[in-house]
Amino acid sequence: MEITSIAPWILLLPFLMFIFLGLTAHKFSGQTSAKIGTTAFGIVAILCYYVAGRYFFGNFSVLDANGFEVFNKTGEIYNQITVFNWTWMQMTENLTIHIGFYLDPISAMMLVVIATVSLMVHIYSYGYMFEHGHFDEGMSRYYAVLSLFSFAMLGLVLATNIFQMYIFWELVGVSSFLLIGYYFFKPAAVSACKKAFIVTRFADMFFLIGILILSYHTQTFDFDQLNADNAKHVLDSFSITDGSRGITFLGFPLITIATFCIFLGGAGKSAMFPFHIWLPDAMEGPTPSSALIHAATMVVAGVFLVARLFPVYSFAAPEVLNAICYIGAFTALFAAIIAVAQTDIKRVLAFSTISQIAYMMVALGVARFGNHESELGFTASMMHLFTHAMFKAMLFLCCGCIIHCVESNEMSKMGGLKKYMPITYWCFLIGCLAIAGIPIFSGFYSKGEILTACLENGYTAIYVVMTLTAGLTAFYMFRLFFHIFHYEENPEYATSHHKPHDQGWQMTLPLIVFAVLTVGFVFLPGFNNAITATRTYMEMPTNWTVEGISIAVALLGIAIAFFLYYKKNEKPANIMAKCPALCEFVYNRMKIDEIWYGITRSFIFGVICKSIAWFDHNCIDGFMNLCAWITQKVSLETKDAQSGNVQQYVWVFIMGVVTIAFLALY
């Protein structure tokens, strides 16, 4: 099969499925829609695997815009190829928005990630939403939005130009909004979906401004042109030379402002501090959609964005990369600390996601073009993106199984589930070992490379913070694990009609697939063959000191968690009793949400909006009404003159004559 003939279907099929399922939502039962949606996405997934497989291992060519044949590989170097590029709208002479299909190592990798996670979630959701009993009639809507999301996410990673990315960026935002608000009758879900949309929208505004600045100066949206030849075009457009930072605005180099604004857009979607506040609340959505959107795919869009523009960042704005790695390091530690104090299992995973995405950001932040050591961060980041997508999706799906049985998100309602749910237990354990960074499991490799990249590029402080975070990660994940599966058994289980149990195959199969991918990651072809900053084979340096320290720290974290939470005891409570204020503070997410609410509710709503509305009603409208009132008064006062009373007219007439005569005389 020709790549050019199947590529359009990767985008079209999910979109058509969205339209179809959306329009037939009231006709089909939930199960029928689910089956149709899953089958269709199965086809899309096969196409994605096929395209990615051909790209990495095969050999094919497409024609570029000038009619030249471009191969996927020239020697050992993978090429960036544009499979198709439809004109969508011409904006100015030079700026045209295309909808296209861009293949390079990272987008091909993302195809695999999206296809795998989305397909598994499609299958899993059938069991989760159906057996859950409620909302059968909403299932068509659910699958329609899943299709929309898959479409949007695929469009985002395959974007040939930054504006296409922005378009699909907004579309993933809205599908996230619709899925978080799936249980729209629950007030918590409603406020969560509003919050998610508005916070990311606020960040998107910066993204847009960044695009406007960048496109004004470079006169192009295309990634190809922006990135080509070490971002030469960008350097020229902003007149950046070795000695000068180019055009400035208010004393800052304009390129820094533009690229930082674009990063802020990514920070919004990827829940970097201080835009992270929407992600924990987004857990109000159905758990499978959290696994897909808020763990594996959409939230890494920001990382993908920075990786996509990596040459621009590395050559034109290295100071922004520095900022990214500091913001990332802070976010990683900050989210890990908060995760320690959470009691809602999905919230723990949400903060863990924030923290792990921050790892990816840090890895990109410390990377530069140059040599193997400096480029390591790029590969490490993409590797972590891949491994994290697999094990975090698995952890979320495990949580889905647990919540399904226990019908609560609270840790206190769980405990001792090991004997009831063995498959879930083992999968969850594998996920926890992977995220903690224990050898053999996938997370070990990617996290180790990130830490190595930090240290080898001279970011020692960041290395220390990230290692510390790794220890915290191991601790809170195993706190979660022991609390759910060991600790003390909830006495209700034994007496309950519905004893907790492993779920049907639709829900178990995805867990097993992800578990196999997590354990078998070492057997996958090495990421350093293709997914590198230079798109060619790269030696992966292994620093055994770093690896050793990270294993030791992880084991220490696990040991503390084991000590505190394996069996029910008073130790955790005692420790917490020593500093209740701090615990409360951390549990309340360090009050960052309150600060945001303070700004938005009290200031923007309370002060700006209220005063504008007051001004409008009283001053502007008041003035209009005043004009009307004056006119009315004047006419009321003068209408007496037209009384029709002859005597009055004569009287006025005579008085007038007298007055005029009097005036004339003197």
Added chain:
Amino acid sequence: MSEFILLYFVIIPLVMMGVLYLIPGEKKNAIRYTMAGGSALLVALAAYITIGFFEQRAAGMTQPYLFTASKVWYEGFLNIHLSLGVDGISVAMLVLSSVITFTGSFASFAIEDKAKEYFLWFLMLSIGVFGFFISIDLFTMFLFYEVALIPMYLLIGLWGSGPKEYAAMKLTLMLMGGSAFLMVGIFGIYFMSVPEGGVPTFEMVELMKNVSTYMPIEWQHVFFCLTFVGFGVLGAMFPFHTWSPDGHASAPTAVSMLHAGVLMKLGGYGCFRVAMCLMPQASADLGWIFLILTGTSVFYGAYSACVQNDLKYINAYSSVSHCGMVLFALLMMNNTAFTGAFLQMLSHGLMTALFFSLIGSIYGRTHTRDIRLMGGMMNIMPVLCVCYVIAGMASLGLPGLSGFVAEMNIFVGSFQRSVLAFEEGNWMFLIFTILACTSIVITAVYILRVVGKMLFGPIQDQHHATLTDANYYEKVAAFGLIICVAAIGMFPSVWTDLLNISLPNLVSLFADKTIVAPF
């Protein structure tokens, strides 16, 4: 009569008025079918004109206006012609007007009281609107403009709700105030632009040459301000926008649709055609004054909408913001911004019409428009609510729906212009462009506030639980508009191509003008 094919846009409603006049008032269905059939005919005519326009252009007819026809109307003291013609922009506006007349007729099916009289005035309104867009003679344009305004008074005053007399009076008086400015401006242009030894003319094409050549620049400044304010009042420009919230709140559904959907477009269209294209030098010199006003409208309307509780007030203020965006983009005076402005007119027309038709349907059932008193509507009337969410998404600029393409053209165009201005030392443009960009966030806030409070959440009032969902004519109205909104959003190049047939010529009027701004 084939050269007067555009006149059918006026003749069809006139014939419909005649037919309606003959149908006895009790035969509601006959009246409805007449309306549906007649307005479908208008849509067909608009489609025919659009296709014909593309074909004629493809055949190499390059004059600025096509389908032109001219006939002397009155040749005494004033030199008045009935001159018709369309360019790409007016074709787009005709499509918009016909779609909204069509869907508006369906949305009016719910009217029981004095339906015949209602539809007669409704048709009168549409005659004014169509006549305005097909005229290329300043006087006929103004005439039709007035024809469109007067029926509003009766439609709101008789079939409205709430403080309808107050609202009708306020709306009519403010708009009439605007047309007083306009009249002075139009006659001023007429008398002051006479070439030596020539006759004065209302003909647009000639005026475009004459005004800039023969009229002293001081007078151009005066008449630019007069006409821009005159049309700006109808375009809800700050601070002349207060008729809009009250007027819309009291107007019946279809009247709000037609008014926000089309009549407010007359404002932007007129500002462009009359004030700017006739006096490009004046608009370059004085544009900054109105840029401040319209830029203010954009975020002022958005912030005001955030704290309203009446659905119609929210959408009226949102209209202030979106229509402000239209005028704002026009004043940026480059091709991209103009394209954005006209796309925004189409987009705002369609989605506001959609909003008002849905609000009408919801209000007709719940008898309240206070969002605090409603909740969980999604459970009760899913079709209406899904349509409402789609309208909201169009309004906050979701890609794939019309708002996005319009706003992006506006932002890119404005940005190009404001950076140019910035490089010449003028800050103002950049500040207002950034402020306009922030409105995309605020729009999301007020749209989601309504969606969250009214559509989502638990059912607030148990009396609402038994209400019915949309019936067939409401579905026709809503689905028709949604299809149009999506058609613009997904295939914008059809519309940008249509607009770009005519825009480059007009843009060249402004190309050599230097930007003037105080800061």
